[in-house]
Amino acid sequence: MSAQTLTRPTASSKPAPRGKRSRRSARTGGFASKLTVNALLVLGCAYMVLPVLWLFFASTKNASDLYATGAYSFGQPAFFENVAAVINQDGGVFLRWMANSMFYAAFGAVFGGLISVMAGYAFDKFQFRGKDSFFGIVLVGVLIPNTATVLPMYMLASVFGITNTVWAILIPVLCNPFGVYLARVYSAAYVPAETLEAARVDGAGPVRSFFSLGLPMMMPGYVTIALFQFVGVWNNFMLPLVMLQDQKLLPVSVGISIWQGYSLPQPEFTPMVITGSLLSVIPLLVAFILLQRFWKSGLTAGSVK
Structure with a gap:
């Protein structure tokens, strides 16, 4: 009769408790998700910031230093010379282009944003025949790119x-289908129906209820829509390119593109194009910095109810 040798399992061979395994896997998964999110954020920031940094560094160089030095290095101190050349070119036409862009963008932001807010408020609070069909047409307008509508608008x-x-x-620029869609979302999030019903009982009509109650409550959404409209009109290129022939009416986006065409036979225009592009970004940065409080609160509309 042979003796059988029994071996006791060691402590290391015991399976880990299910709770410890779940906590360990949760920690590993949380670290991986945080790493992925942070990496995507870093890539997104680099995608947006690096071109602006390149504009800043390139605006300090003359035409020869642009190709003789590194992309993110300073050249000879020529920034103020480039700014003076941009301002003095063609009798100060760049300042006229900037003023035109400011006028077009501000008009579209204030009045176009107000029309969008009024339309979104009406789609949310009023009941009328064909409401869903009309709003469906608005959503179709969101899907159509602006460049596809330039030729019909020109005709x-x-x-x-x-x-x-x-x-x-x-x-x-008074028509913004995406702004109407956002305004309806903001109206549903910011303006309670009970408040409008109380105003109606007190004798306030639809117009007075909107301007006295609805618009102040939707102010963060209005500012957000106005910012998007301001940026969209400021960066608009195809519409003024097709509509306008007088250089005194051109926005800065089209004017700089004209200078870029001059830079091929005349390389001295290249620093002016770069410096002008940097100067054209400044109003957008100022607008976002001054209105970021309303913008941030407006983007969170509807996230928590």
Whole structure:
């Protein structure tokens, strides 16, 4: 009869408790998710910040230093010379372009944003025939790129004889389907129906209820829509390129593109194009910095109810 040797399992061979395994896997998964999110944020920040940094460094260089030095290195101190050349070119036409862009963008932000807020408020609070169908048309307008509507708008403007005028730019910027969609979301999040019902009982009509109650409550959303509209109009290129021929009416985006065409046979225009592009970014940065409090609160609308 042979003796059998029994071996006791060692402590290291025991399976870990299920609770410890779950906690360990949770810690590992949490670290991996945080690493992934932070990496994506770093890539996104680099994608947005590096071009602006390149503009800043390149604006300090003359035409020869642009190709003889590194991308993110200072050249000869020529920043103020480049700014002076931009301002003095063609009798100060760059300042006129900046003023035109400011006027177009501010008009679209204030009045276009207000129209979007009024339309979104009406879609949310009022009941009328064909409401869902009309809002579906608005959503279709969100899906259509702006470049696809430039030629039809030019044909309409030529019929009414407003091409090469400021109205060819101001009238189209009043329509913003995406702003109407956002305004409806903000109206549902910020304006309680009970408040409007109380105002109606007190004798306030629809117009007075909107301007006295609805618009103040939707102010963060209005500022957010106005900021998006301001940036969209400021960066608009195809519409003024097609509509306008007079250089005194051009926005800065189209004007800088004209200078870029000059830079091919005349390399001295290249530092002016870069410096002008840097100067054209400053109003957008100022607008976002001054209105970021409203902008941040507006973007959180509807996230917590």
